[in-house]
Amino acid sequence: MIRVLYLAGSGRSGSTLVTTALGQIDGLFAAGELRYLWQRGLVEQRPCGCGRPLPECPMWSAVLADLPPHDPASIAAGLRDRLRMRNRLRVPPSPDDTTIAAVYQAIHEHTGGAVIVDSSKLPPYGMLLSALPGIDLRVLHVVRDPRAAAFSWRRRRSLDGDERLMTRHPVWKAATLWTVWNGAVLSRWGGGSYLRVRYEDVVQDPATWVRQIATFAGAAPDAALPFTENGLLTLAPTHSVAGNPVRHRTGGVEVRADDEWRQAMSPRAHAVVTALTSPLLGRLGYPFSRRTR
Numbered sequence: 001m002i003r004v005l006y007l008a009g010s011g012r013s014g015s016t017l018v019t020t021a022l023g024q025i026d027g028l029f030a031a032g033e034l035r036y037l038w039q040r041g042l043v044e045q046r047p048c049g050c051g052r053p054l055p056e057c058p059m060w061s062a063v064l065a066d067l068p069p070h071d072p073a074s075i076a077a078g079l080r081d082r083l084r085m086r087n088r089l090r091v092p093p094s095p096d097d098t099t100i101a102a103v104y105q106a107i108h109e110h111t112g113g114a115v116i117v118d119s120s121k122l123p124p125y126g127m128l129l130s131a132l133p134g135i136d137l138r139v140l141h142v143v144r145d146p147r148a149a150a151f152s153w154r155r156r157r158s159l160d161g162d163e164r165l166m167t168r169h170p171v172w173k174a175a176t177l178w179t180v181w182n183g184a185v186l187s188r189w190g191g192g193s194y195l196r197v198r199y200e201d202v203v204q205d206p207a208t209w210v211r212q213i214a215t216f217a218g219a220a221p222d223a224a225l226p227f228t229e230n231g232l233l234t235l236a237p238t239h240s241v242a243g244n245p246v247r248h249r250t251g252g253v254e255v256r257a258d259d260e261w262r263q264a265m266s267p268r269a270h271a272v273v274t275a276l277t278s279p280l281l282g283r284l285g286y287p288f289s290r291r292t293r
């Protein structure tokens, strides 16, 4: 069986930081957002976490060499079509699934059987993975205060160092996505193969949470963690596909709460996001009012 730790949830929830931290641990491989392997990695040739174009990265060129003949653009188009949230969580099977399964098989082989950390987040892609033969899926549900996520969606930031900006959503759209995606995760997964963490808790005590997540994923309980004595997260390059530019950071990184939104978000935006996410706010442990905790 190929163990996959699937990070599920909505965007701008700190999943790239968690994935990059996990990728430093023995027995875990940070693959990044594998649903974007075809479009962003192979069609657009955006850089791997190690900085090279994907086909030139030693890890990915080895994986690609193991795949059956395929057309990345057509797999990307097929995924865009099959993974629409309006299909609910019914993902129609496709002949492309053989190639997609071969990617996980090849990573498994080239990493000596490491747990594959896939931060694709989109719930339907998690459904697709769970239906592939030979995949043993564990789901890590990463949630973040939707006001913080909506605020982050408004920021301007370059993607992979080029002129193109990361997608920006208006607050109402960010809030709607938060509710729909997190609701889908809650409706589909639970029990022993599911772990939910809050971004706010992780940044408060990263070493404890990274240990807990790594053990849940299947790492040895005494595997070395990437933290210095004074709490800095030590990052070496990973071979992660797509995702937030934070995946390119290396060296000692101070993990701290990004809570600029508490001062900078307008009361109106706060009210809009709170209203649109209210069905899940309390359930996921977030207050309705602007108080700090």
Ligand SMILES: [Zn+2]
Binding pocket: 048, 049, 050, 051, 052, 057, 058, 059, 060, 238, 239, 240
């Ligand atoms: Zn690489």
